[in-house]
Amino acid sequence: MRVFDEAAIRRAVDPEAVVDAIAEGFRLYTNGEVDVPPVGLLHFEDPPGDVHIKYGAIRGDGYYVVKVASGFYENTGRGLPVSDGSMLLYDRRTGEMLAVLLDRGWLTEVRTGAAGAVAARLLAPQDVERIGIVGTGVQARFQLRALRAATRCRKVVAWGRHPGRLEAYAGEMAAEGWEIETTPDLAVLVGGCRLIVTVTPAREPLIKDEWVCPGTHITAVGSDNLGKQELDPAIFARADIVAADSISQATHHGECVHGLASGHLKSARIVELGAIVADPSLGRTSPDQVTVADLTGVAVQDIQVAKMAWAALRG
Amino acid sequence: MRVFDEAAIRRAVDPEAVVDAIAEGFRLYTNGEVDVPPVGLLHFEDPPGDVHIKYGAIRGDGYYVVKVASGFYENTGRGLPVSDGSMLLYDRRTGEMLAVLLDRGWLTEVRTGAAGAVAARLLAPQDVERIGIVGTGVQARFQLRALRAATRCRKVVAWGRHPGRLEAYAGEMAAEGWEIETTPDLAVLVGGCRLIVTVTPAREPLIKDEWVCPGTHITAVGSDNLGKQELDPAIFARADIVAADSISQATHHGECVHGLASGHLKSARIVELGAIVADPSLGRTSPDQVTVADLTGVAVQDIQVAKMAWAALRG
Structure with missing residues (x-):
């Protein structure tokens, strides 16, 4: 041993x-x-x-x-x-x-970041020009690092509730080679990025449906427990593809819970990331699709x- | 660490x-x-x-x-x-x-042996002249060793299904200072010992009710899972005290299951060893009582x- x-x-x-x-x-x-x-x-x-x-x-x-x-x-x-x-x-x-x-x-931080990269590979559009990172905690760092394995894009827009932490995040990520800017306006981030990762402990929606442009992929990482929520549930109705690492977990304590509760999402529409890995035609098939991935973490x-x-x- | x-x-x-x-x-x-x-x-x-x-x-x-x-x-x-x-x-x-x-x-072997010693302290009669050990496996060794902390008796009668293993057990225990004899006749062991420990993987009763004399304590260690059984369930009806390390476990997968199934035991009669530790008057109060302890192992x-x-x- x-x-x-x-x-x-x-x-x-x-x-x-x-x-x-x-x-x-x-x-x-x-x-x-x-x-x-x-x-x-x-x-x-x-x-x-x-x-x-x-x-x-x-x-x-x-x-x-x-x-x-x-x-x-x-x-x-x-x-x-x-x-x-x-x-x-x-x-x-x-x-x-x-x-x-x-x-x-x-x-655990590494494997959670890697799951975000898997979602981006399967669902984000080709030729992303800017990555949007919502959140400034430890996992926001691991999400961005892992995306090196999913996209060639190195331009980032970051948003955070605390200006000091946002600047610290931007400084660290810049030192790791990212071309990063920050914004106090989440609508600007969502409108300007086609690959967005939400990594916050939010308990009510941060991302509004009307901000989301065609051709956007959102990976929701923060909602890993009952009571947490990052997305306007109307986004689920808009989405062409709703994916999850685990359907049973996502519909029990993930972001999907809120879509199901509001009627914007039917569980039968959710596809597991593993199914898209096995059959990539279940992933993004056109540049204008809106896609969402809900990550809760699987053993x-x-x-x-x-x-x-x-x-x-x-x- | x-x-x-x-x-x-x-x-x-x-x-x-x-x-x-x-x-x-x-x-x-x-x-x-x-x-x-x-x-x-x-x-x-x-x-x-x-x-x-x-x-x-x-x-x-x-x-x-x-x-x-x-x-x-x-x-x-x-x-x-x-x-x-x-x-x-x-x-x-x-x-x-x-x-x-x-x-x-x-x-785990040590803590299981120690539980047998706790049961013997609380329930075995004073001045035991012979300890009966039924079984010859690893835990039969740990049970006997732990009894040094529960009784002054150093005379042992051992029984086992396999003669070779029984002799090996007796030899090892003799080397550790026990005055040990073996018998091929379980009735002789039960009749001659007032402190008996059963430590076998038996799946049907080994110890018959009619062999059990007044003033006997039996600790049943072997039945730690559904389907295992060491005692004639009629012994539960005879017993003045039926104790268990955990009532919920003993009535779910311990020796007590068989007493409940046959109607010889009502769960309300079972007292936890911890209750006797707290109030020793719940333990043996006279030399002629028959007592049973059912051990399943608790975290x-x-x-x-x-x-x-x-x-x-x-x-």
């Missing part, structure tokens, strides 16, 4: 290279080849914290993976990050523990990224 | 010293102070294997524990043990992973033994 710390994992894993593995994971998931039991939960009060235990295996694969992720909300006052996490990789033939990946949540992403880390680290 | 292997854990943890911690864990569990969510399960075929993920925390405690245990049934052919397992210990205030205990299942035992290991190992 080997233990790898976050620094070693960051050195070994190329986030852009994860994108193909995540696409393949979605294909296997949609094809029913992944065992993903219900998430285990522990909830604490005083100090408040939540622990999620996600685990599963791909049929016929050599591994199973257990991820323990936590959020302890008073950690900031202790000089610690709120989120923490690690992944355990086991030999599926013997139960032997092969590796403890002490990535402290980094691999098969953890399995795939843990396997990639192990392959890179085992030497 | 620190990693400890099986050898280090064995050196640091005294199985007899675990008994008090397990008794306290049962008290907290019965008192509703332990969060033990449903067990996570992964099942594999070809090669066959099962993975159990048990996790939980004691309210107000400094830790939470995740145990990943596996059984891969073709491991024997690979020169590996069938069972494997490890425990992860976390700081409950921050989510920080403190320790990976690579005990390979040893701590609070894992929490308690992992904490003891950490306290001994952290230095």
Whole structure:
């Protein structure tokens, strides 16, 4: 059994290279080849914290993976990050523990970013001139980085609620080679970008339907829990394609929940990203289509990224 | 974060010293102070294997524990043990992973043995002259070892279905200081022992009601799953006290299931070991009582033994 710390994992894993593995994971998931039991939960009060235990295996694969992720909300006052996490990789033939990946949540950020890149590959129009990033948090960084593997576009418009954080985001992303501008006006961002990623903790719609031009793709990442919402649900009625990483999750606690509740979306219209990976004709077929992808995060992403880390680290 | 292997854990943890911690864990569990969510399960075929993920925390405690245990049934052919397992210990205030205990299942054997000692302390008569051990597997060893912390008796009668394994068991236990004899006749064992532990994978009753003398305590450890059974259910009707580590588990998949099914036992008669720890007057009150304890294994035992290991190992 080997233990790898976050620094070693960051050195070994190329986030852009994860994108193909995540696409393949979605294909296997949609094809029913992944065992993903219900998430285990522990909830604490005083100090408040939540622990999620996600685990599963791909049929016929050599591994199973257990991820323990936590959020302890008073950690900031202790000089610690709120989120923490690690992944355990086991030999599926013997139960032997092969590796403890002490990535402290980094691999989760990477696999979530990679899912955005998969959605963009399958649904964004060709020749995007500007990428719109809505949100300025950690995952907004990982989303943009992963898009290197999905588009040649390097021009970005970013929006955030907090001017200071928006400038910090723009500065960091510029240093990573992006030609980035910021706007205080979300309508300007939506009107000027054909590939938009929303990565906020918003609890009511940020993106209005009337702002969305033909030929726009939106990936909604922020709504990963009940009560969160980033899109005007009328956008679902407009959309030619509504995709999700997992239909069962998206219709339970993702952005799609709001489209279903308002009647703008019928669940039968939602197509899983894995189905589009298997049959790209289910993805964008013309430059004027409006498309939406709703990401909630599936354990098969953890399995795939843990396997990639192990392959890179085992030497 | 620190990693400890099986050898280090064995050196640091005294199985007899675990008994008090397990008794306290049962008290907290019965008192509703332990969060033990449903067990996570992964099942594999070809090669066959099962993975159990048990996790939980004691309210107000400094830790939470995740145990990943596996059984891969073709491991024997690979020169590996069938069972494997490890425990992860976390700081409950921050989510920080403190320790990976690579005990390979040893701590589970210890905490299960300790539960038998708790039952014997609370329910076995004073001045037992002979301990009866029914079964010759690994846990039959741990049960007997733990009883050092529950009785002064060092005379043992052992029974097993396989003569070779029975002799091996007797030899090993004799080397550990027990005055041990074996018998091919289970009725002789039951008639001659006032403290009996059953630790077999039996699927039909081994111990007949008519063999059981007044003043006998029986701890049934083997029946940890549906379909397993070690006791004639009529023993439950005879018993003055029927105890269980967990009433909800014992009546779902423990030995008690058979007493309930046959009508020899009403669930309202079952008392939890934790209730007897809190109020010993609920335990044995006279030397002639017949008592039964049904052990199925509760996650609070894992929490308690992992904490003891950490306290001994952290230095």
